[in-house]
Amino acid sequence: xxxxxxxxxxxxxxxxxxxxxxxxxxxxxxxxxxxxxxxxxxxxxxxxxxxxxxxxxxxxxxxxxxxxxxxxxxxxxxxxxxxxxxxxxxxxxxxxxxxxxxxxxxxxxxxxxxxxxxxxxxxx
Amino acid sequence: xxxxxxxxxxxxxxxxxxxxxxxxxxxxxxxxxxxxxxxxxxxxxxxxxxxxxxxxxxxxxxxxxxxxxxxxxxxxxxxxxxxxxxxxxxxxxxxxxxxxxxxxxxxxxxxxxxxxxxxxxxxxxxxxxxxxxxxxxxxxxxxxxxxxxxxxxxxxxxxxxxxxxxxxxxxxxxxxxxxxxxxxxxxxxxxxxxxxxxxxxxxxxxxxxxxxxxxxxxxxxxxxxxxxxxxxxxxxxxxxxxxxxxxxxxxxxxxxxxxxxxxxxxxxxxxxxxxxxxxxxxxxxxxxxxxxxxxxxxxxxxxxxxxxxxxxxxxxxxxxxxxxxxxxxxxxxxxxxxxxxxxxxxxxxxxxxxxxxxxxxxxxxxxxxxxxxxxxxxxxxxxxxxxxxxxxxxxxxxxxxxxxxxxxxxxxxxxxxxxxxxxxxxxxxxxxxxxxxxxxxxxxxxxxxxxxxxxxxxxxxxxxxxxxxxxxxxxxxxxxxxxxxxxxxxxxxxxxxxxxxxxxxxxxxxxxxxxxxxxxxxxxxxxxxxxxxxxxxxxxxxxxxxxxxxxxxxxxxxxxxxxxxxxxxxxxxxxxxxxxxxxxxxxxxxxxxxxxxxxxxxxxxxxxxxxxxxxxxxxxxxxxxxxxxxxxxxxxxxxxxxxxxxxxxxxxxxxxxxxxxxxxxxxxxxxxxxxxxxxxxxxxxxxxxxxxx
Numbered sequence: 001x002x003x004x005x006x007x008x009x010x011x012x013x014x015x016x017x018x019x020x021x022x023x024x025x026x027x028x029x030x031x032x033x034x035x036x037x038x039x040x041x042x043x044x045x046x047x048x049x050x051x052x053x054x055x056x057x058x059x060x061x062x063x064x065x066x067x068x069x070x071x072x073x074x075x076x077x078x079x080x081x082x083x084x085x086x087x088x089x090x091x092x093x094x095x096x097x098x099x100x101x102x103x104x105x106x107x108x109x110x111x112x113x114x115x116x117x118x119x120x121x122x123x124x
Numbered sequence: 125x126x127x128x129x130x131x132x133x134x135x136x137x138x139x140x141x142x143x144x145x146x147x148x149x150x151x152x153x154x155x156x157x158x159x160x161x162x163x164x165x166x167x168x169x170x171x172x173x174x175x176x177x178x179x180x181x182x183x184x185x186x187x188x189x190x191x192x193x194x195x196x197x198x199x200x201x202x203x204x205x206x207x208x209x210x211x212x213x214x215x216x217x218x219x220x221x222x223x224x225x226x227x228x229x230x231x232x233x234x235x236x237x238x239x240x241x242x243x244x245x246x247x248x249x250x251x252x253x254x255x256x257x258x259x260x261x262x263x264x265x266x267x268x269x270x271x272x273x274x275x276x277x278x279x280x281x282x283x284x285x286x287x288x289x290x291x292x293x294x295x296x297x298x299x300x301x302x303x304x305x306x307x308x309x310x311x312x313x314x315x316x317x318x319x320x321x322x323x324x325x326x327x328x329x330x331x332x333x334x335x336x337x338x339x340x341x342x343x344x345x346x347x348x349x350x351x352x353x354x355x356x357x358x359x360x361x362x363x364x365x366x367x368x369x370x371x372x373x374x375x376x377x378x379x380x381x382x383x384x385x386x387x388x389x390x391x392x393x394x395x396x397x398x399x400x401x402x403x404x405x406x407x408x409x410x411x412x413x414x415x416x417x418x419x420x421x422x423x424x425x426x427x428x429x430x431x432x433x434x435x436x437x438x439x440x441x442x443x444x445x446x447x448x449x450x451x452x453x454x455x456x457x458x459x460x461x462x463x464x465x466x467x468x469x470x471x472x473x474x475x476x477x478x479x480x481x482x483x484x485x486x487x488x489x490x491x492x493x494x495x496x497x498x499x500x501x502x503x504x505x506x507x508x509x510x511x512x513x514x515x516x517x518x519x520x521x522x523x524x525x526x527x528x529x530x531x532x533x534x535x536x537x538x539x540x541x542x543x544x545x546x547x548x549x550x551x552x553x554x555x556x557x558x559x560x561x562x563x564x565x566x567x568x569x570x571x572x573x574x575x576x577x578x579x580x581x582x583x584x585x586x587x588x589x590x591x592x593x594x595x596x597x598x599x600x601x602x603x604x605x606x607x608x609x610x611x612x613x614x615x616x617x618x619x620x621x622x623x624x625x626x627x628x629x630x631x632x633x634x635x636x637x638x639x640x641x642x643x644x645x646x647x648x649x650x651x652x653x654x655x656x657x658x659x660x661x662x663x664x665x666x667x668x669x670x671x672x673x674x675x676x677x678x679x680x681x682x683x684x685x686x687x688x689x690x691x692x693x694x695x696x697x698x699x700x701x702x703x704x705x706x707x708x709x710x711x712x713x714x715x716x717x718x719x720x721x722x723x724x725x726x727x728x729x730x731x732x733x734x735x736x737x738x739x740x741x742x743x744x745x746x747x748x749x750x751x752x753x754x755x756x757x758x759x760x761x762x763x764x765x766x767x768x769x770x771x772x773x774x775x776x777x778x779x780x781x782x783x784x785x786x787x788x789x790x791x792x793x794x795x796x797x798x799x800x801x802x803x804x805x806x807x808x809x810x811x812x813x814x815x816x817x
Contacts, residue, residue: 029678057616057731061611061612061613061651061727063686063726064726064727067685067716067727068683069683069685075688075714075727077712077729077731095710095729097688113681115690117710
């Protein structure tokens with residue numbers, strides 16, 4: 001379980017700006033702005049300038065099935081720095097919920113929800 | 125006269141002789157045997173039945189057999205006569221060859237047991253006839269004196285209400301043993317000591333259950349105790365001993381190691397050898413009765429040793445001694461079986477091995493006073509874990525001083541006794557019930573606006589309550605806020621320069637940052653996954669003061685059963701004697717309804733980092749009543765269109781447009797008016813017009 005999550009984090013950041021990893025109804029909250037649905041996500045990522053991410057922290061926890069109604073879900077929390085073209089470097093925190101989508105052959109993890117925020121209090 | 129009976133599958137039940145083959149389906153401890161032919165049933169509590177050896181074990185004593193520990197079952201035949209069958213496997217008399225001295229098996233008398241008189245010295249044990257009654261369980265080369273051999277053919281003699289002398293015919297597989305008729309021979313059966321090396325590291329209940337489940341014979345462990353790192357107890361029969369030996373190397377522990385079990389002959393265990401005689405037991409019962417309060421169902425045994433009723437009769441009740449404690453428990457079980465409150469204060473107790481039997485003997489106890497004894501570690505107290513205590517007194521024990529602070533002490537006790545309400549006379553912080561409005565995502569979209577407000581309020585309420593306790597200096601009150609299988613982990617950033625680490629060292633030890641912590645075992649360890657583990661971990665963190673006004677909350681996922689939100693904010697570390705440091709944190713909570721009116725936390729992830737003083741200057745200074753929140757208000761189609769339109773018309777970005785509309789209850793015209801008013805007054809910040817990147 002752990003390995004899978006680590007891999008997915010690396011994948012995420014390398015595949016950032018694509019909406020491949022998201023569930024159909026997934027939601028992203030980006031610094032307080034809500035982006036819902038694959039199409040909106042696709043547009044959103046298109047509009048994001050190119051970026052360089054440095055992940056400094058990664059943690060994950062399984063979410064109890066009582067809360068997820070037996071849909072296997074993992075909470076992933078990351079933090080690090082990001083520099084978008086044309087902007088200064090920011091600390092960021094990102095949390096997302098990964099949920100397992102099982103098909104006959106394999107299990108694919110997709111993002112059910114994503115929350116991203118710049119962290120302005122951190123010491124730089 | 126009973127009919128002679130054959131050896132067969134069912135052992136004792138063959139008493140019916142040539143009757144049909146009985147497959148006894150025994151219900152242990154319930155006092156009856158099923159599937160017996162109608163004319164036979166057992167009226168005593170049957171503890172166990174071993175179909176292989178056919179030995180029935182019962183715990184009851186007959187009316188005219190007193191002070192005598194034998195196992196027997198009582199049968200009633202259709203003629204109305206009652207027959208007692210006594211089960212005992214005392215071997216025929218006579219020494220066995222090849223029985224070398226077993227001195228080396230015995231432990232040296234260790235100071236630990238001096239007071240309780242626990243000794244396993246090779247004292248001169250003889251039974252009444254002066255012959256050694258020892259069995260060599262290992263087959264010697266000289267004689268095939270297997271434990272299951274028996275003597276010549278004997279007839280069965282039945283006695284009514286008397287001791288039964290029963291033997292079984294047959295060759296090879298024996299089923300019965302010859303009984304002894306002497307009612308005073310409490311020490312006739314051969315005893316064996318069972319040792320589990322390193323047994324100290326296993327939970328006692330788990331260990332005994334594991335052994336029992338694999339053992340073909342039901343056994344009653346006598347005088348369970350620890351000898352250095354090993355666990356040890358005694359059993360009485362060669363057949364039991366043999367069965368226990370078979371369990372050796374069959375149980376796997378957590379690390380997948382096989383657990384060895386060593387069985388050796390031994391002297392009669394201390395508590396049996398020094399068992400209080402019937403007259404003393406009577407006096408003890410009287411003394412206890414005087415100390416018993418029927419209305420409260422409470423028994424006060426403090427300073428028992430000096431009770432005038434006992435001292436006068438030359439009865440020394442030193443409760444550290446196994447035989448005394450066993451006698452006390454016997455009296456309680458027989459005479460006060462529904463006991464609620466037990467006071468054992470001032471009895472110099474330094475170990476609770478003997479008392480721990482009370483967990484299954486008198487499980488009704490809810491109030492326990494162990495104050496002013498000599499208990500010096502939680503390990504001792506943990507032996508009482510099975511009791512569902514509501515009130516506990518511990519003060520005056522050395523173990524109380526072994527905790528760094530009150531909250532770790534409390535957490536440790538609560539972990540041992542989760543239902544505890546009062547400790548040392550003080551009410552424990554009452555469980556937190558985080559009230560909520562029921563979040564429901566199933567209502568039609570027109571209600572979504574109200575819902576999001578409801579959710580927002582709920583989250584704010586939750587945060588207020590949570591941090592009130594969190595900052596209070598005693599975090600143990602948070603225990604009930606968490607699901608009992610909740611997860612919590614803590615991380616700090618991983619900087620290659622390791623600059624921040626030194627100041628965040630209090631958190632570092634518990635940090636589970638996977639970029640830094642690669643060891644999978646450590647990762648598992650750092651993920652706290654029960655509510656008591658979590659609260660324990662939280663209590664260890666530095667004391668804090670959170671600035672709720674600094675909180676920025678993102679509510680980013682919601683279903684009917686799950687609400688996920690992240691809190692960004694700052695807090696001050698307020699440890700005594702050191703300067704306050706400001707930290708920034710992001711904490712993600714996942715909560716779920718626990719009942720119709722309360723919530724509980726299933727996931728809690730805390731990320732702490734250093735805060736720059738410049739950036740946090742504004743925190744802790746400007747009192748703003750409520751934290752700002754952004755939420756995943758699931759806007760309806762209509763609302764989304766309104767937002768878009770408003771945004772286009774006003775020039776504000778979507779977020780601000782949405783806020784303006786929400787604040788004005790989605791009344792477009794009014795929102796517009798409010799907007800124009802604020803704009804002319806210059807009250808709208810620039811960022812409202814900024815394009816979202």
